Amino acid sequence: MSENTVNQTLGEMPESAILARIFPRLPSSDATIVGPGDDCAVMQAPDGRFVVTTDMMVHGPDFRLEWSTPHQLGIKAAATNLSDVAAMGAKPTGMVVSIAAPKDTEVTFLEQIADGFHDACLELAPGCGVVGGDLSVSNTLTISVTAFGDLEGRQPLLRSGARPGDVVAVTGRLGLAGLGLAALFAGEKDTTNPLLLSAQLSPWPPISQGVAGALGGATSAMDISDSLIMDAGRIAGASGVVIVLDESALDDLAAHLAIECGVDASHARQAILYGGEDHALLMTFPADVALPPGFTALGHVVACADDETPHVNMGEGVLPENGWNPYTGWNGEIS
Amino acid sequence: MSENTVNQTLGEMPESAILARIFPRLPSSDATIVGPGDDCAVMQAPDGRFVVTTDMMVHGPDFRLEWSTPHQLGIKAAATNLSDVAAMGAKPTGMVVSIAAPKDTEVTFLEQIADGFHDACLELAPGCGVVGGDLSVSNTLTISVTAFGDLEGRQPLLRSGARPGDVVAVTGRLGLAGLGLAALFAGEKDTTNPLLLSAQLSPWPPISQGVAGALGGATSAMDISDSLIMDAGRIAGASGVVIVLDESALDDLAAHLAIECGVDASHARQAILYGGEDHALLMTFPADVALPPGFTALGHVVACADDETPHVNMGEGVLPENGWNPYTGWNGEIS
Numbered sequence: 001m002s003e004n005t006v007n008q009t010l011g012e013m014p015e016s017a018i019l020a021r022i023f024p025r026l027p028s029s030d031a032t033i034v035g036p037g038d039d040c041a042v043m044q045a046p047d048g049r050f051v052v053t054t055d056m057m058v059h060g061p062d063f064r065l066e067w068s069t070p071h072q073l074g075i076k077a078a079a080t081n082l083s084d085v086a087a088m089g090a091k092p093t094g095m096v097v098s099i100a101a102p103k104d105t106e107v108t109f110l111e112q113i114a115d116g117f118h119d120a121c122l123e124l125a126p127g128c129g130v131v132g133g134d135l136s137v138s139n140t141l142t143i144s145v146t147a148f149g150d151l152e153g154r155q156p157l158l159r160s161g162a163r164p165g166d167v168v169a170v171t172g173r174l175g176l177a178g179l180g181l182a183a184l185f186a187g188e189k190d191t192t193n194p195l196l197l198s199a200q201l202s203p204w205p206p207i208s209q210g211v212a213g214a215l216g217g218a219t220s221a222m223d224i225s226d227s228l229i230m231d232a233g234r235i236a237g238a239s240g241v242v243i244v245l246d247e248s249a250l251d252d253l254a255a256h257l258a259i260e261c262g263v264d265a266s267h268a269r270q271a272i273l274y275g276g277e278d279h280a281l282l283m284t285f286p287a288d289v290a291l292p293p294g295f296t297a298l299g300h301v302v303a304c305a306d307d308e309t310p311h312v313n314m315g316e317g318v319l320p321e322n323g324w325n326p327y328t329g330w331n332g333e334i335s
Numbered sequence: 336m337s338e339n340t341v342n343q344t345l346g347e348m349p350e351s352a353i354l355a356r357i358f359p360r361l362p363s364s365d366a367t368i369v370g371p372g373d374d375c376a377v378m379q380a381p382d383g384r385f386v387v388t389t390d391m392m393v394h395g396p397d398f399r400l401e402w403s404t405p406h407q408l409g410i411k412a413a414a415t416n417l418s419d420v421a422a423m424g425a426k427p428t429g430m431v432v433s434i435a436a437p438k439d440t441e442v443t444f445l446e447q448i449a450d451g452f453h454d455a456c457l458e459l460a461p462g463c464g465v466v467g468g469d470l471s472v473s474n475t476l477t478i479s480v481t482a483f484g485d486l487e488g489r490q491p492l493l494r495s496g497a498r499p500g501d502v503v504a505v506t507g508r509l510g511l512a513g514l515g516l517a518a519l520f521a522g523e524k525d526t527t528n529p530l531l532l533s534a535q536l537s538p539w540p541p542i543s544q545g546v547a548g549a550l551g552g553a554t555s556a557m558d559i560s561d562s563l564i565m566d567a568g569r570i571a572g573a574s575g576v577v578i579v580l581d582e583s584a585l586d587d588l589a590a591h592l593a594i595e596c597g598v599d600a601s602h603a604r605q606a607i608l609y610g611g612e613d614h615a616l617l618m619t620f621p622a623d624v625a626l627p628p629g630f631t632a633l634g635h636v637v638a639c640a641d642d643e644t645p646h647v648n649m650g651e652g653v654l655p656e657n658g659w660n661p662y663t664g665w666n667g668e669i670s
Contacts, residue, residue: 052467
């Protein structure tokens with residue numbers, strides 16, 4: 001194949017020729033009955049149910065080509081959706097992917113996005129694959145993913161299941177992606193700990209811990225996409241309870257993060273509480289069950305007093321909600 | 336509520352407040368076990384399978400705000416996806432919808448898109464609803480839909496099932512949407528038959544005919560999104576057969592369309608063969624079964640001779656493939 005052919009752009013090739021280059025690179029799904037090529041895919045749903053989530057990533061508010069490689073974009077788009085499936089206690093089975101890209105996008109760029117999906121599915125959710133999609137042209141690079149999962153006969157883990165007395169626990173990392181984003185905004189990409197950048201640009205959440213938590217007796221769950229404080233607040237609100245975070249557990253996490261990443265402890269603590277996009281899993285468990293391996297206790301659940309509304313606190317009082325808001329936080333510019 | 340509040344834009348409101356205005360307007364799904372508000376929805380899949388399709392509509396190549404109202408956009412986004420579900424012989428059960436819109440988009444605009452989804456689901460696919468979604472900001476208005484359906488225990492209708500001897504039949508309209516698009520491109524919106532414009536801007540495909548065709552014994556199916564010629568060619572290719580279109584049946588359709596819409600018969604015939612986006616359903620049936628009500632025979636299936644590749648012909652020879660190609664057909668401009 002000549003270099004000219006390799007570097008062809010979206011605007012120069014018919015859709016069928018582009019898809020013929022992309023599809024072989026995509027991961028396949030073990031749950032596929034009818035794969036790509038018909039008007040729909042047909043998927044297995046062995047227990048008569050499936051979970052479904054969708055998320056759209058837009059160039060500008062959600063990522064920047066100045067910062068991300070196409071391979072990282074594929075990983076991030078896959079991982080964020082897989083994490084929502086995991087947060088239901090489900091096993092990811094498949095996803096459909098739509099991409100709209102400028103006409104001058106080289107097809108190799110799309111191939112590298114596909115490779116990111118491949119690597120994320122293969123490593124984070126073996127058996128899960130891409131079962132369909134759509135390719136469009138747009139002035140704004142946009143990646144939309146819808147992911148599915150199998151509850152394997154279990155009840156779904158909801159945000160509303162936390163009960164007074166439960167232990168609040170987390171699995172996965174907190175604070176890294178937020179510190180990474182801050183470094184990127186500060187123009188410090190070249191001098192920042194790569195661990196922080198990769199947490200932001202190609203997150204690697206603990207997908208299999210979703211099923212592990214469900215099997216371990218979790219009463220509620222969600223993935224921490226906006227921030228520990230905001231998302232714990234959502235569990236508190238949906239469950240009608242107060243979540244009390246444990247100061248010393250947070251101090252331990254902050255001390256660990258500070259040493260690992262070379263930031264000061266108060267900075268690390270802020271990132272843990274208010275940083276988003278780590279896609280750790282936040283769950284609650286009855287106090288009398290042992291936490292599954294990989295889960296760390298961060299606090300506990302108490303009932304709302306008569307005059308209280310559901311909220312999150314740390315002993316010193318109600319914590320403000322805070323986190324990334326793309327509606328008000330993005331100025332409309334790409335860089 | 337003051338007018339100021341009503342006219343607030345996406346950039347002025349938190350996501351939760353926007354969703355609180357949109358969600359009550361969306362159609363609900365009869366197949367929902369867990370609805371919006373958790374990390375995933377949970378859907379019923381009674382026979383242990385589900386069909387899934389996805390399609391992304393982008394401002395510029397796929398629609399123009401100069402031509403479409405937001406209500407029409409909601410209808411079109413819903414209808415095109417429902418049509419892919421119908422083309423598998425499945426009953427639509429639910430969809431997830433992601434919208435990315437400029438920050439200065441008024442929330443009332445999003446409400447009207449939601450109303451379009453509501454009306455399309457309620458009328459075209461009762462029981463199907465929106466079970467989740469995502470809202471983002473983008474410089475390019477983009478609507479991504481993923482739709483699901485239930486095969487109710489039947490085998491899916493594939494493109495590969497056409498067999499020599501089968502009758503080729505269609506249900507729904509052909510040619511209207513293509514004539515509507517041509518009129519819009521020609522700047523004749525104000526003087527064109529509204530039937531043509533609505534076929535292009537808010538298509539109303541025969542969704543329930545998907546199940547009817549499956550129950551009626553169809554051997555293959557697809558929805559005609561690109562053109563009769565291109566999509567019949569896809570069934571021919573997937574099935575390894577030749578599809579022979581019947582001249583007199585096409586003449587009848589063209590004569591009817593010409594009278595109905597005030598165009599000449601040869602123009603109508605071109606639109607029927609080469610116009611896209613009508614989302615009629617193309618199916619094949621064994622010759623010994625009666626076509627279900629609403630289906631019109633358009634031709635028949637013959638085996639490929641030894642030296643033939645699968646194709647479509649009309650007696651006068653192989654027809655060229657032709658249809659709308661957004662990759663080469665869009666110049667990157669909005670208007």
